[in-house]
Amino acid sequence: MPSKVPFGGSDTIKFTLDEAALLIVDMQVDFVHGPMAVAGAPALAARLQPLLSAWRRSGLPVIYTVEAHRPGGGDLGYLARFDPLRAGVALVEGTPGAAVVPELAPAPDETVVTKRRFSGFCGTDLELALRSRGVTRLFIAGVATHVCCDTTGRDAAQLNFATWLLSDGTSCGDLPDLGWGPVPAGTVHQVVFTLFAHRFGAVCRIADLLDALAARRP
Numbered sequence: 001m002p003s004k005v006p007f008g009g010s011d012t013i014k015f016t017l018d019e020a021a022l023l024i025v026d027m028q029v030d031f032v033h034g035p036m037a038v039a040g041a042p043a044l045a046a047r048l049q050p051l052l053s054a055w056r057r058s059g060l061p062v063i064y065t066v067e068a069h070r071p072g073g074g075d076l077g078y079l080a081r082f083d084p085l086r087a088g089v090a091l092v093e094g095t096p097g098a099a100v101v102p103e104l105a106p107a108p109d110e111t112v113v114t115k116r117r118f119s120g121f122c123g124t125d126l127e128l129a130l131r132s133r134g135v136t137r138l139f140i141a142g143v144a145t146h147v148c149c150d151t152t153g154r155d156a157a158q159l160n161f162a163t164w165l166l167s168d169g170t171s172c173g174d175l176p177d178l179g180w181g182p183v184p185a186g187t188v189h190q191v192v193f194t195l196f197a198h199r200f201g202a203v204c205r206i207a208d209l210l211d212a213l214a215a216r217r218p
Contacts, residue, residue: 013162013163013164013201013202014162015164015202015204015208015212016137016212017058017060017137017209017212017213017216018136018137019134019135019136019137020060020135020136020137020138020139021060021061021062021063021130021133021135021137021138021139022051022052022055022060022061022062022063022139022141023063023064023065023120023138023139023140023141023142023152024048024052024062024063024064024065024100024104024141024142025064025065025120025140025141025142025143025148025149025152025170026065026066026067026142026143026144026148027041027044027045027048027064027100027101027104027142027143028066028067028091028097028098028099028100028101029096029097029098029099029100029101030084030090030091030097030098031067031091031143031144032044032045032101032143033101034090034097035084035089035090035097036082036084036085036090036091038143038144038171038172038173039171039172039173039174039185040171040172040173040185041143041171043171044141044142044143044169044170044171045101045103045104046103047168047169047206048104048141048169048206049103049104050206050210051141051169051206051209051210052104054209054210054213054214055209055213056107057213058213058216058217061110061111061133061135062106062107062110063110063111063112063113063126063129063130064100064106064110064111064112064113065112065113065114065115065120065124065126065142065148065152066098066099066100066112066113066114066115067091067098067114067115067116067117067118067148068091068092068093068094068098068114068115068116069085069091069092069093069116070092070093071088071092071093071094072088073085073086073088075116079116079117093114100112111129113125113126113129118147118148118151118152119148119151119152119154119155120148120152120155121152121155121156121159122155127159130161135161136161136162137161137162137163137164138153138156138161138162138163138164139163139164139166139204139209140152140153140156140163140164140165140166140169140170141166141169141170141206142169142170143170143171143172144170144171144172144173145165145170145171145172145188145189145192146172146175146188146192147172149165149170150165150192150196153165153196153200153201154196154200156201157200157201162201162202163200163201163202164201164202164203164204165192165193165196165201165202165203165204166203166204166205166206166209167189167193167203167204167205168205168206169205169206170189172185172188172189173185174188175188
């Protein structure tokens, strides 16, 4: 993986951990083990554990997002199209299923941003939390690649954060045939990462971050 990825032209986005934060998106019980489980999410949680530990040792900030909805579903809007949300059996605010999985649980001093939509920036104080910490670069991991991770990453770019998606730090399942044929997860990843690197930010691997973190140690 190159350290610089073309920004759709002559500009580049420089790979560095200066003023960087790790954003862990929606690694919640209901998305990893529950009624809205994302394919590959348990294995993803295991892959993210060493990165989270190394990131914390570096002293760089970790921010979490969780999708959670008020009991009764009054804030669902168009998300009521998803059966588990409409039935109130998933991602209900204050329930165990809406919490981050124990293996990636936030430390007491780490910020958890509750969101009602796919983007971590939509109607939340995520931007404030990042700006307050002097963050200008954002590395995004979590679920699902093509929904909350990609949407949050695109919004981050619009807000002038230099943004990376982690190619092996996100996960999604195959997409069904909705009129144009089924789309396997591998193709989803290929398209999402290519589009993101072409116009919005860059893409890196967990190993790239681990190497960069190791290089920062005195």
